[in-house]
Amino acid sequence: MKGLLKFRTNPTIAATGVVVGPLEKKSPFKPLFDKVYDDERSGQPTNEKGHSKLVEDACMIALRKAGFVPDDADFLLIGDLVNQMTPSNFCASELQIPYVGMFSACATSISSLLTAALLTESGMSACSIAGASSQHNAVERQFRYPVEYGSQKPETAQWTVTAAGVAAVTPNQAGFPAIVSGTIGRVIDLGVTDPFNMGAAMAPAAADTLERHLNGHGRKVKHYDTIITGDLGKIGFEIYQKLIAKKKIETTNNLRDAGAEFFGDDSDFQAGASGTGCSAAIYFSDVYEKMMVGEYKRVLLIATGSLLSPLSFQQGDTIPCIAHAVELEMK
Amino acid sequence: MLSIFVTAFVVGGLICVIGQLLFDVANLTPAHTLCILVVAGSILDGFGLYEPLIDFAGAGATVPITSFGNALTHGAMAEAEKHGFVGVLTGMFEVTSSGISAAILFGFIASVIFRPKGKV
Amino acid sequence: MMDEKKYAELESKISPKPPLIRNLFTAFITGGTICLIGQGISVFYMTYFDFTERTASNPTVATLIFIAMLLTGFGQYRKIAQFGGAGSAVPITGFGNAVISAAIEHRSEGYVLGVGGNMFKLAGSVILFGVASAFIVALIKTILVKFGVVSW
The missing domain is CATH 1.20.5 (Single alpha-helices involved in coiled-coils or other helix-helix interfaces)
Structure with a gap:
């Protein structure tokens, strides 16, 4: 099977940083976030500048917690959803860490983490910052309508979060979650065209990557304390579970979805949260904490992304989707 | 006097119900729905049916976007009656300028004083 | 791998359909109310100003768009639309909201390229x-x- 990664040196996540916007105060995970802004634009004049500030703060927090300054970091591997990823680019310009922009839409949290682990494994990185971010207003205006435009969102719609989550990846250190393996996803497109039902578009990609990861690495679902998908949302998560059952994968009750859980049961957010920052914020706060305190020993993170553009959607194309997986273990 | 309020409510509401059916049953985007309604208003006026609806329902017929199509067509036809074919082109915005000019003006003012909020 | 048709079946079985009866009802109420307010405004213009039943629709439309500007600017039109659906999109206020929301949104790119260039994008x-x-x-x-x- 192709696309499988096994790490012999087990790079670790030495620290994480998660910064969110004001609305994300409604999240039950709020106490676990490092910083919460009261202003949607993080005190900046535009949404895009605020977006940039958000991820910059997250990077600084992760570096500080790991005992580094920006000059110590070898690589910056971050991405977002805005055209040409300018928020990440401007953040990289501020931090002056050698930078590669990462794009897997909402699966960027994992594609960047895997890339950081590979660089670390190769011995060329003592500290890499990997992560992803999104800002509601900046993303919404690009993919859908102006923020104040009145359109009725269906129950399948998901709310793009304002959040940035990054991890500082270092060579193996005892006492931190280690990156032991991963699976690079294939683009799966089962013909969904509704941009207000992203969960349904992404669910097959998540199920495919899960199956390939389990078969490729010889794992069973019960090997993990939790398998947590990125932002399928409540409806996509249900479809994903049906797909797994159809694939005859034996499941336990250890499946979670960051998007479905992000805002709890608040129906203001329809099917839940989405956005590049959604999975990153939950993985690098809740999941990371639970590993640090020993509640989770082994977890599988599967971040999902819809690789559409406003143009491809308007031209009537379907929504191609991807899911990348990474296995973390507390040794 | 009071009955016009009732008919305005009912007729205006029903036009919106047609719009909602186009959203939910025909699965159209808001933009497609509004375009269809505008064209419908225009065609109804071609058959001379929209003006009687306004007499019957007042604002119930003039406030929905269908009235925009009606007003454009009405202006064009009124000028065509006077000046022939040239009037079709020149008369269009005769009646309906207020909606567009108000939208442009208030849009501009809003852009000066408001910022997008984006909260639930 | 599952084929597209089979998946569309599975997906549509799980994805909730729009609650049609409820949506039609709220669209009716919302749209009807906006037209009712419009009727009130037009009676006001006929009573206190020199407008006839025919000509009163012009200032009425302008007034409604002014109200739409305030509601859009203060972030309320979006909430009405989530409730009312087509009931708030079909009246002229919805047209106003489309223009005004785009204008506010693109202010960050300046008045000429941003506001001017994007006002009518919807x-x-x-x-x-x-x-x-x-x-x-x-x-x-x-x-x-x-x-x-x-x-x-």
């Missing part, structure tokens, strides 16, 4: 189709009148 199609259909309808009617098929 509402422009309504104007296009209104003008195009008015032209065609009026043209056909003019031709028919010239040939004596119908009269004005």
Whole structure:
């Protein structure tokens, strides 16, 4: 099977940083976030500048917690959803860490983490910052309508979060979650065209990557304390579970979805949260904490992304989707 | 006097119900729905049916976007009656300028004083 | 791998359908209320100003768009739309909201390229189709009148 990664040196996540916007105060995970802004634009004049500030703060927090300054970091591997990823680019310009922009839409949290682990494994990185971010207003205006435009969102719609989550990846250190393996996803497109039902578009990609990861690495679902998908949302998560059952994968009750859980049961957010920052914020706060305190020993993170553009959607194309997986273990 | 309020409510509401059916049953985007309604208003006026609806329902017929199509067509036809074919082109915005000019003006003012909020 | 057709079946079985009856009802109430307010405004213009039943619709439309500006600017129109659906999109206030929300949104790119260039990015199609259909309808009617098929 192709696309499988096994790490012999087990790079670790030495620290994480998660910064969110004001609305994300409604999240039950709020106490676990490092910083919460009261202003949607993080005190900046535009949404895009605020977006940039958000991820910059997250990077600084992760570096500080790991005992580094920006000059110590070898690589910056971050991405977002805005055209040409300018928020990440401007953040990289501020931090002056050698930078590669990462794009897997909402699966960027994992594609960047895997890339950081590979660089670390190769011995060329003592500290890499990997992560992803999104800002509601900046993303919404690009993919859908102006923020104040009145359109009725269906129950399948998901709310793009304002959040940035990054991890500082270092060579193996005892006492931190280690990156032991991963699976690079294939683009799966089962013909969904509704941009207000992203969960349904992404669910097959998540199920495919899960199956390939389990078969490729010889794992069973019960090997993990939790398998947590990125932002399928409540409806996509249900479809994903049906797909797994159809694939005859034996499941336990250890499946979670960051998007479905992000805002709890608040129906203001329809099917839940989405956005590049959604999975990153939950993985690098809740999941990371639970590993640090020993509640989770082994977890599988599967971040999902819809690789559409406003143009491809308007031209009537379907929504191609991807899911990348990474296995973390507390040794 | 009071009955016009009732008919305005009912007729205006029903036009919106047609719009909602186009959203939910025909699965159209808001933009497609509004375009269809505008064209419908225009065609109804071609058959001379929209003006009687306004007499019957007042604002119930003039406030929905269908009235925009009606007003454009009405202006064009009124000028065509006077000046022939040239009037079709020149008369269009005769009646309906207020909606567009108000939208442009208030849009501009809003852009000066408001910022997008984006909260639930 | 599952094929697209099978997946579409599975997906549509799980994805909730729009609650049609509820949506039609809220659209009716919301749209009806906006028209009712419009009627009130037009009676106001007829009573206190020199407007007739016919001409009162112009200031009424302008006033409604002004109200739409305030509601859009203070972030309320979006909430009304989530409740009312087509009930808030179909009235002229929805047209106003489309123009005004785009104008506010693109202020960050400046007044010329941002506000000016994007104001009609949503509402422009309504104007296009209104003008195009008015032209065609009026043209056909003019031709028919010239040939004596119908009269004005």
